[in-house]
Amino acid sequence: MGGEKKATAERLAAYSDAVFAVIVTIMVLELEAPDRPSFSALVPLWPTAISYAVSYLFIAVIWINHHHLMRFAGEPTLGLIWTNFIHLFLVSLLPFATSWIARTGLASAPMVFYAGLFVCIDIAYNVFEYRVLARADHLAERPRRIARRRSLAVLAIFVSAACVATVAPRVGFGLICGGLILHLRPEAGR
Template sequence: MEKNRLEAFSDGVLAIIITIMVLELKIPESGDGHFSALLPLVPKFLSYILSFIYVGIYWNNHHHMLQCCKVVNGKVLWANLHLLFWLSLFPFTTAWVGENHTSAAPLALYGFVLFMAAIAWVILLNCLIHANDRSGLLAKAVENKTLKEQASPFIYIAGIASAFFIPWLSIAFYALSAIIWLVPDKRIEKALKEAKPE
């Protein structure tokens, strides 16, 4: 099967996720028209920014990863849906953290969803490698694990654990993971560049 429909569907779902998240930012109830009316929205806006960055990271890396592939199969389609399931929970967890940014349960759930999305990403990556040539472009590009790949699960786990003791530290761990993933996977960009004919 060709990958075009998978890419189009994934792009559409991610666009809807971002739309739902921004719709959670309600207009201030105060009618005085002063900027001070926006202050209660700051935690919601910050949680939206963080989640927007995460969705952007997944979209960016999803695009890069699929550039290395020619075909998909049933396993890939299900693995992709599995990833989209966890990403589709971002609006809920983002809104809950925005409303209760110092509470353990929302922060822990936010981290759990991030952790599960990362697991789903690895599953999708492996399914794509198996669906395409195992000695192909994608397999070669990701054969050597990076430090950020190895560190990310532990950062999420640390964020989940610290949610129950030091809420601000939990947020810092989630922000740290987003920061280290802002730059798309250079291994894939390098592999794509080397594969292009001169």
């Protein structure tokens, strides 16, 4: 029975890994090369390059933290599986949001949508994290508290980014980048 439980958690992780890989592939397929054969033709593509880089970093951060949390998952409950599916669904919208902000040069409405998507993804991640850590009996209280505080701080930054993006989209984009820095290294379990 123990091997079956492990296999179920591993299947959930493997499925999630596959979805993340598809999302990154879709994002890179959205990149279009310039028609002119000069480096100066790349300059107008800066919104595309920076939005792709930040979105790719976000997916990397999500994957690293997801991978880290799955070590504590144990046998996934139906609630955890559905939370994971909701999280992955929201992440799957990232290529669309990335393309929109890139094509509009980080305009306000697309930036609000992009930041709002980060908020929704982070809420789903927080629920996922809570469900996993609530069942991780062998994890000390301090790492749980650190993970929880960090997750709430990042969520607050993303909410701020969505609000700020209504009047200053590039500042909102900068706040998103700052929020990602807090998630670069998983802390739970250390």
